[in-house]
């Protein structure tokens with residue numbers, strides 16, 4: 001395809017394109033929206049509309065016009081100007097028919113779906129029902145296949161690392177064990193990265209169920225050796241090895257997702273009781289998802305947004321934009337959502353070198 005002097009591809013006929021943000025929010029969502037709109041309007045002459053509250057807006061035909069002017073100032077802003085929910089067309093009676101009606105009523109040529117595993121799986125299902133969708137991978141968890149990075153992850157790691165740095169000084173003053181619970185539903189990318197960056201004494205992740213007695217023995221040895229203060233980073237989805245600790249029954253939210261958060265307190269209680277070491281807990285929770293994105297996430301989100309509207313114009317429906325070998329390329333959604341991306345053994349092995 002021909003390129004102009006700015007390196008952009010030749011622009012075919014203007015299109016009408018919808019955008020939605022679904023699932024949990026994430027720093028960088030607004031930067032993606034801005035990237036889409038900028039190139040769509042300026043380069044292609046497209047009309048862009050933003051559906052409100054994720055798929056709900058498409059089902060209910062509820063949207064706002066997205067123009068370059070409407071997107072001014074949103075690059076550094078956390079959250080999403082469009083709102084988000086976990087509702088999908090498959091949860092609502094005649095949901096898919098309603099989505100198709102909205103698309104045809106508004107003469108939409110494509111839908112850009114910005115979301116995590118659940119939202120992108122839904123995007124694939126709607127593509128299989130004939131919808132022209134392009135995905136953008138979002139999540140602080142960094143667990144989506146097909147892309148080396150999702151936006152939001154770098155910000156979450158930066159926040160968690162800063163928290164661990166702060167915990168170090170107070171832990172040292174009191175000679176305590178500090179348990180720091182970070183997000184990571186199915187995978188331990190945030191925990192592993194922040195644990196390495198923050199010099200954690202131990203990092204527990206969902207990929208490796210932990211034996212609490214082994215954790216306690218290591219802490220006791222460390223404190224006996226006269227070294228003081230320990231930071232144990234635990235991903236919210238980390239689980240004890242079978243038969244080691246009895247977990248309370250987990251609550252489920254209105255979308256059927258297990259409500260995580262709590263393993264930090266359980267672990268801290270076990271550590272204190274088994275070792276006698278004074279232990280405190282910090283649960284970072286949604287702090288990791290709020291606020292302004294890091295420069296890395298602003299750049300990645302902007303690149304994803306620009307690439308997503310390009311993918312619409314090159315007809316890459318049923319694809320998701322992805323970071324691979326420093327380039328952004330469209331990848332088939334079916335390959336990206338089929339399996340979660342776990343922490344590699346190579347990276348976790350680096351983390352373990354610094355344990356206790």
Ligand code: F6P
Pocket residue numbers: 024116139140141183184185236260289
């Ligand atoms: O998937 C991103 C994530 O932040 C997970 O790490 C976490 O388990 C979940 O979302 C929390 O979701 P909610 O905001 O619905 O509690």
